[in-house]
Amino acid sequence: MEPDLFTAAAEDRHEKDPSASPLAVRMRPRTVDEVVGQQHLLKPGSPLRRLVGEGGGGPAGPSSVILWGPPGTGKTTLAYVVSKATNKRFVELSAITAGVKEVRAVIESARRATGGYGKETVLFLDEIHRFSKAQQDSLLPAVENRWVTLIAATTENPYFSIISPLLSRSLLLTLEPLTDDDLLALLTRALTDERGLGGAVTLAEDAQTHLLRIAGGDARRALTALEAAAGAALATDEQEITLQTVEDTVDRAAVKYDRDGDQHYDVASALIKSIRGSDVDAALHYLARMIEAGEDPRFIARRLMISASEDIGLADPTALPTAVAAAQAVAMIGFPEAALTLSHATIALALAPKSNAATLAISAAQEDVRKGLAGPVPAHLRDGHYKGAAKLGHAQGYVYPHDVPGGIAAQQYAPDAVRDRRYYTPTRYGAEARYADVVDRVRERLGRAGSDGAAGSSGPA
Template identity: 90%
Template sequence: MEPDLFTAAAEDRQEKDPSSSPLAVRMRPRTLDEVVGQQHLLKPGSPLRRLVGEGSGGPAGPSSVILWGPPGIGKTTLAYVVSKATHKRFVELSAITAGVKEVRAVIEGARRATGGYGKETVLFLDEIHRFSKAQQDSLLPAVENRWVTLIAATTENPYFSIISPLLSRSLLLTLESLTDDDLRDLLRRALGDERGLGGAVTLPKDAEEHLLRIAGGDARRALTALEAAAGAALSKQEKEITLLTLEETVDRAAVKYDRDGDQHYDVASALIKSIRGSDVDAALHYLARMIEAGEDPRFIARRLMISASEDIGLADPTALPLAVAAAQAVAMIGFPEAALTLSHATIALALAPKSNAATMAISAAQEDVRKGLAGPVPAHLRDGHYKGAAKLGHAQGYVYPHDVPGGIAAQQYAPDAVRDKRYYLPTRYGAEARYGDVADRVRERLGRTDTGGDTGPSEA
């Protein structure tokens, strides 16, 4: 018996008794117009529209599509919609559990189905990046001969995880994370649609916001939690999914945190001040609150990068590169794994020696500039790379530091107005003690007459 007969039977059961399937399955879009999010792929005339035959007189384009994006954003859904729109069999395999044997069996079944009763096949292969090169090679004949329409999904960069011959024969579509508005539309559709909950329950705003946070941009997670909470509410003969019911159902307390209000700024401020105060445990607490509340991990990473310069600076020169690396990693991996990277960076910054000398230095320099303490650039430092510069005295008398012993040329660099100003006042904490010693020796070699005054806090 052909595999598509089982698929058809399952679809018949779902249509006759929709309640037999999970809510996420029941709410699966039947057309591209019902797809939530991914508007950049759904514009009229887009490759995806052409793939299902819209506006082109029939299906067109390659017989292989690579869908790249984070989990839970609709890759399986798009494959299913393509199969429905083009009236093809839909066969789903996962590279986690399937191997070459299973793939060849599906391809052979597709060839028989096409030759026997003219039914073409969409093969949806999830997690294709988990296939080895040899396993991916086994797909090439089916793609080249159009025995199947291959739709492969990956959460990894396809240029690194998919072999070039398959990638070159495929249409690569990059899917974007679902926004809160996308998920909100999906939840409200599921609440009212007859395929979904059919108006049996309502979802107040506080419960909806909590559901959006715990979903983390994952449509399946959102609908699964909604279905469980709706069942719990109805079992208590309640027509409203209260926040308490939702918390009990998903076993996750709602964090009082408004991403657009005071809590957003208060908790972010507390995180940075805890790092500044070297209280690593408090910093981790506030980090956890932000993560659990669904804060954008990129926002957290940006705050950590600022802290690395503002509160640590040259006391630990590795702090900023570490924070920047964390921000890059967060942008690449997203939640939930990004929590590990943010924890790594937060702990390192909290326990690093602290110095605000870089912050105070630029603030003092900016303040003097605002007061008008600027003055002309010394003539020997001005640009001399143009005709007539020498006549103006520009760049004349400049001593090239690399030509003198020690690489430090004793000449005036600052304008007269701030010639003896000392902006950088290093601490004696961590690596900055060494930078402070270097700065003192350099000033002496430059013949600076400033005494320096307060050189900043001494090491306790």
């Protein structure tokens, strides 16, 4: 029997009536050179180039490839290009709907096709991280014996979601989110190419900007939105896709936000000031504007970490760990899920008690240093771990605090120039109230209870 009747029939329908397929399918690259983005994987001599038969008489390409990256970055496209370039059968399965039975059927069909027709098979398995260990084990014989060229796609970290035997037998390639330039190249090609819209409509600049923002680095999302907007424009005999048309068709308003201009800094500033002012609703509004405009989530996370120290400090010692954890999570998961993490951190910071005492303390200390108030380190605090230190008087007379009842040794720590300066003035807000009591007792024990103040007072919560 013919080994790939269903694939052949689908391709035949597409060739006879290209408009029957979605724009994202019609614009799928046919060769490696048509692939947009992922240039780090497509350099001459790269494993993917060898997989499609390029690179001369070098070693054969890998028999199993795992593509790891966010949705819409070209995982299915690369698998399709490999099959077309090598004239191999292309069979696609999704781990969401397929099981061991379907996998074994494809493998058996591939063995028959290779033996009976000399036709090798590319098996593209999407969402492989959804397969159980037993289901992934079923792939091993086909990979080891090269019955199929397995190209598996995952959006999850393969070191956690794919079994070690399969991972060790595969080439792992990491795909990156497409840049705005990559997406713009795809949109331009789709507008002008005969496989796409063939020049039937043009795209206004502000509409183009909105499409790039809502795409979020996802090529499929960008082309799907373009197709819907183009259909709406042509239905009303309009030759240009306007911003209003895009907003109406994707049901998403354009956010006035320039990632390189005033809006970028104004909205970011408003977010931090709303957190500082404990207005959680305003903070969430500005966070939503940044997210909807396609702001880099790592930028937002960095601003939250700064806010945690600048405006909250020791009033809530958990604020900074929360912000840091949010930044780490954002780096690992990206949008859209990262929006939940950023919301979590923003709410926690906005509702935390506020103190800028740490900010004022380091500012006052730095100001004194800039004024030249430094001076030599007291001799008893200097390093005494080298030969000759004792003769210089270094580390002599130092009192080890752990040997003193209460753990506080009444000795001079600061240089003479600033020995009476006070930089830290704790508030009585939140957890910092405890530090206010502690610092008074410690200064009294150190004999500095009547020292002059240097730092300003903290603002209200």
